[in-house]
Amino acid sequence: MKITTAERDGVYKTIYNRRDIRGEFLPDPVSDEVLERILNAAHHAPSVGFMQPWDFVVVRNQTVKQQIKNAFEVAHKEAAEMFDEEQREQYRSFKLEGIMEAPIGITVTCDRRRTGDVVIGRTANKEMDLYSSVCAVQNLWLAARAENLGVGWVSIIHHRTLKEILGIPKFVVPIAYLCIGHISHFHEKPELEKAGWLPRLPIEELIHHDRW
Amino acid sequence: MKITTAERDGVYKTIYNRRDIRGEFLPDPVSDEVLERILNAAHHAPSVGFMQPWDFVVVRNQTVKQQIKNAFEVAHKEAAEMFDEEQREQYRSFKLEGIMEAPIGITVTCDRRRTGDVVIGRTANKEMDLYSSVCAVQNLWLAARAENLGVGWVSIIHHRTLKEILGIPKFVVPIAYLCIGHISHFHEKPELEKAGWLPRLPIEELIHHDRW
Numbered sequence: 001m002k003i004t005t006a007e008r009d010g011v012y013k014t015i016y017n018r019r020d021i022r023g024e025f026l027p028d029p030v031s032d033e034v035l036e037r038i039l040n041a042a043h044h045a046p047s048v049g050f051m052q053p054w055d056f057v058v059v060r061n062q063t064v065k066q067q068i069k070n071a072f073e074v075a076h077k078e079a080a081e082m083f084d085e086e087q088r089e090q091y092r093s094f095k096l097e098g099i100m101e102a103p104i105g106i107t108v109t110c111d112r113r114r115t116g117d118v119v120i121g122r123t124a125n126k127e128m129d130l131y132s133s134v135c136a137v138q139n140l141w142l143a144a145r146a147e148n149l150g151v152g153w154v155s156i157i158h159h160r161t162l163k164e165i166l167g168i169p170k171f172v173v174p175i176a177y178l179c180i181g182h183i184s185h186f187h188e189k190p191e192l193e194k195a196g197w198l199p200r201l202p203i204e205e206l207i208h209h210d211r212w
Numbered sequence: 213m214k215i216t217t218a219e220r221d222g223v224y225k226t227i228y229n230r231r232d233i234r235g236e237f238l239p240d241p242v243s244d245e246v247l248e249r250i251l252n253a254a255h256h257a258p259s260v261g262f263m264q265p266w267d268f269v270v271v272r273n274q275t276v277k278q279q280i281k282n283a284f285e286v287a288h289k290e291a292a293e294m295f296d297e298e299q300r301e302q303y304r305s306f307k308l309e310g311i312m313e314a315p316i317g318i319t320v321t322c323d324r325r326r327t328g329d330v331v332i333g334r335t336a337n338k339e340m341d342l343y344s345s346v347c348a349v350q351n352l353w354l355a356a357r358a359e360n361l362g363v364g365w366v367s368i369i370h371h372r373t374l375k376e377i378l379g380i381p382k383f384v385v386p387i388a389y390l391c392i393g394h395i396s397h398f399h400e401k402p403e404l405e406k407a408g409w410l411p412r413l414p415i416e417e418l419i420h421h422d423r424w
Contacts (some may be wrong), residue, residue, distance in 0.1 A: 001229045001398060003222070003358050010219030011226050011358040015253050015351055017213045041227050043415050046353065048367060050404035052413045061422040079335035091332065115410060120303065121367040123291035127342070128367045131387070134343045138350035139227055141258065146215050146223040155260060155333040155340045167424045175343070186213060192262035198327060201264050203255050210273040212379045 014146045017186060021150030022094075024183040025101040034147050035104065038180075041143035042108070047132035049120035053112070054136045054175075057166050059105035064165065068177065069099045071161040072154060079156055090197070097154045102179035107162065108137050113171045133175040140178070150183035226358045229398060233362030234306075236395040237313040246359050247316065250392075253355035254320070259344035261332035265324070266348045266387075269378050271317035276377065280389065281311045283373040284366060291368055302409070309366045314391035319374065320349050325383045345387040352390070362395035 003011075039056055047053060059065060076096065083091050099105065110133035122128040137153070144151045159174040168174060193200055215223075251268055259265060271277060288308065295303050311317065322345035334340040349365070356363045371386040380386060405412055 001225070003226055003229070003360055006218070007222030007225060008358040010215070010222035011354060012249070012253065013213070013219060014215055014223050015256055015355065017215070018256075018258070020258055037224070039419060040415060041224065043413075043418065044227055044230075045350070046230070046232055046365065050402055050410045052410075052418075055418045055420060055424075057420045057422070057424055059422055064422050075336040079332075082330045082335055084330075087330075094332070096332070118294045118296075118299075120291075120306070120308070120404065120409070121365075123294055123368060124287040124370050125367055130339070131343075131346045131349075134346035135350045135353075137343075138257070138347045139354075141347075142223060142351075142354065143227065146220040148215055153258065153333075155337055156335060158336045169424065172424075190262055192332065197332070198262045198264075201255075203252060206255065206264075206267045207251060208267060208269045210269070210271055210276050212267075212269060212381065212384075 014142055018141060018145040019186050019190065021152040021179070021183055022096055022098050024150060024185055025098045025179065025181045026183060027103060028182045029103055030149065030181060034149070038140050038143040038147060042136040042140035045132065045136035045139040048122050048128040049115065051115045051119050051129060051132065053110045053114045053129045054133045055109045055111060055172065057107040059107065060103065065099055065105060067165045068105065068157065068162065071157045071165065072097055072099060075156045075158055096156055098152050098179045099154060102152070102181040104180040106178045106180060107166060107174055108133055108176045108178065109168060110173045110175050111171065112173060130173065130175065137176045137178065144180060149180060152179040154179060226354055230353060230357040231398050231402065233364040233391070233395055234308055234310050236362060236397055237310045237391065237393045238395060239315060240394045241315050242361065242393060246361070250352050250355040250359065254348040254352035257344065257348040257351040260334050260340040261327065263327045263331050263341060263344065265322045265326045265341045266345045267321045267323060267384065269319040271319065272315065277311055277317060279377045280317065280369065280374065283369045283377065284309055284311060287368045287370055308368055310364050310391045311366060314364070314393040316392040318390045318392060319378060319386055320345055320388045320390065321380060322385045322387050323383065324385060342385065342387065349388045349390070356392060361392060364391040366391060
């Protein structure tokens with residue numbers, strides 16, 4: 001099936017205008033239809049040996065969200081202590097999650113035992129199934145952006161705590177907690193770039209030919 | 213910036229028609245312009261703390277490709293031994309890579325020391341930088357699909373061998389070796405699904421509400 005130039009440009013527009021959203025969530029509900037579309041896009045990510053190791057825990061309950069928010073607070077406090085004094089103040093000033101504001105949270109996981117012990121393509125590199133679930137996250141993120149929804153990946157939370165809160169089974173690994181919702185606006189640039197925390201790297205410096 | 217319904221549909225069409233390509237590569241060269249576009253799409257993936265941990269080693273040299281192909285053969289032989297006898301024959305019958313046929317190989321890596329030891333968002337979960345590089349892979353894959361190029365992820369190769377072949381530095385981790393090129397056609401369904409190796413899972417079984 002051929003992708004047209006206009007469709008291709010839509011893909012690039014979506015990729016370049018995707019942002020990690022923390023402070024711009026609106027309370028407006030996300031329709032079931034749209035939620036279904038973005039989950040189905042995630043489910044059509046590439047997966048090693050076609051194992052489809054992902055699950056999706058959709059969180060709307062305010063009590064559960066509050067537990068996740070509390071777990072974020074713990075990890076966030078620990079994190080602040082790791083930065084040098086000069087960076088610590090700026091770190092604390094950043095809004096790094098929208099757990100309570102976003103109408104939906106989605107935990108994407110990886111079931112390491114799905115389809116058995118031996119998986120095509122996971123024989124030499126055991127982490128391949130985790131990477132498949134990350135591909136599902138990125139598909140979901142781009143689909144959500146294409147629906148003009150914001151997504152924020154909250155990684156400042158201990159995954160073992162997230163596992164406990166959500167009752168995730170032993171051999172299933174949390175990959176991402178995503179906040180999802182309609183938003184007031186998308187920032188033109190990544191917020192950490194805008195704040196002068198780090199610059200966008202020149203791509204020429206990242207490309208090597210035939211050898212590093 | 214608003215994504216229109218037509219652009220959104222282009223994103224979904226790209227997601228649903230993306231395949232892992234092994235046997236359909238054509239020798240036609242990929243233009244530098246297109247290569248630049250797909251690498252730039254990868255460079256605009258989300259990254260934890262905006263660390264942009266990725267590098268891209270673009271392989272066109274036939275001798276280097278042959279070394280990578282040899283490394284695949286080693287890992288592929290080891291892998292076949294891991295399957296039950298009944299699955300082994302079918303495993304051996306699959307074409308699982310297009311290393312020599314694809315005009316371009318790209319190794320996507322993760323520099324774990326980029327931007328220093330303490331990275332926003334990598335404090336509670338150390339693997340977050342690896343996941344950022346996987347997001348770059350998925351952006352590249354979708355951009356390539358939108359350009360009607362095929363991509364195949366070769367994971368049946370020991371990453372330590374790939375590191376040696378390409379001279380990748382100590383603290384840099386290979387994430388993916390991708391074969392890229394024009395192709396004769398895209399399969400309608402994933403090949404492992406078509407071959408009856410594994411079925412597509414019903415998505416309803418993968419969605420949980422508020423708790424697993």
